[in-house]
Amino acid sequence: FGSEEVWLITVPSSSPPTAALPLYATVQIQFDQNPEDIGMKLKNRLDGTVLFDRPISSYGKSLAGQTTHEVIPIYSTNTGDQTYRFTIEDNNKDGLCCSNGYGSYELYIGDDMEGQPLLSGSIFNSKETWLIEVPFSSPPTATLQSQDGDIYATVQIQFDQYPEEISMKLENILSGDVLFDRPTSSYDKSLAGQTTHEVMPIYSKKRGDQTYRFTIEDSHGDGLCCSNGYGSYELYIGD
Template sequence: FGSEEVWLITVPSSSPPTAALPLYATVQIQFDQNPEDIGMKLKNRLDGTVLFDRPTSSYGKSLAGQTTHEVIPIYSTNTGDQTYRFTIEDNNKDGLCCSNGYGSYELYIGDDMEGQPLLSGSIFNSKETWLIEVPFSSPPTATLQSQDGDIYATVQIQFDQNPETIGIRLENNLDGTALFDRPTSSYGKSLAGQTRNTRVLQGKQLMK
């Protein structure tokens, strides 16, 4: 955990004390060559509380090409169903891609080593927004909120035991623009046997 860890202790009158761990979201982001252009925010939609806010310029140039993790305490579902809005933005208006190098982001409910990401992305225009629902009695879901003019292709790949040997590329056949490029060695061994979905934006700003 970060600087502190908080426990909710419930002491019913007719049973022994119980403890519920707080719930965390983990954002993993691999930066392109301009981390200073990237900003992220997570907000609870029910009460308006901003739980995480990294404006653009929060990340320094020294993080170019590197991966970082942000751990965000969020509300326990003991307080009922929760809804959040996650937004990632880019001052350069091309997301984590293209002429500035290739990066990506993923958000997990819980630890990023425990399972599949709830949402992920790489290429977008000035920003990308997700609606995250964390119900009390069912698995969490994430829905991408469409932006005007955005057109996506989705690449889904289920890796074998050697994801590091796989590379994928999508390019425009008319002008040769690379819209998505993951050379071999882009995917780590930890993805062995897992499925990864990645959206590829084909909006006008990336087609120039």
């Protein structure tokens, strides 16, 4: 934390003391071969407070190809709905993948990394920005903000009763790069019957014509419908 961290402690007369714990955001980042090119920032949009800032050159060359974690205190939901902007940038304008190694990043709400990340990425140009909303009474959401020249593919999937059996992958046929990968067990049982979205940055049109392979699998061999619920999936080009 910065200069201070404040806890609200309630001491009732008839039960042990309790504390209202703050929230955390956890970023897991696997660097490519040039970690010194990477910078990250998390800012509260409502009051303008910068809660986390790692400028370009904060990460040393020794972290090339390595994975590290950043745990960031954010506002408790007791303070009401909150909105944040998370930005990751690359000074070399080639993102974390794929010309200089295969890196990626994930952000979770919480100080551990169980279940599905709130957001993730790998391929971008100079930067990628997410709008994160953390409501008081509903689950947090993240929306990828468009950058000039970027293209996105969006998958909307409604799970049957066994989301943990589903996996998805998007590959670029021309380069062989895996642009998105959610292996089996990436989706938690709590998503049964629910609908979620995955936004995947893909190559800019400036690179010319592109061909991709999208694969969805069910480890149980019965797809998304119909013996275990009525699920479906859709893929859009765009965010």
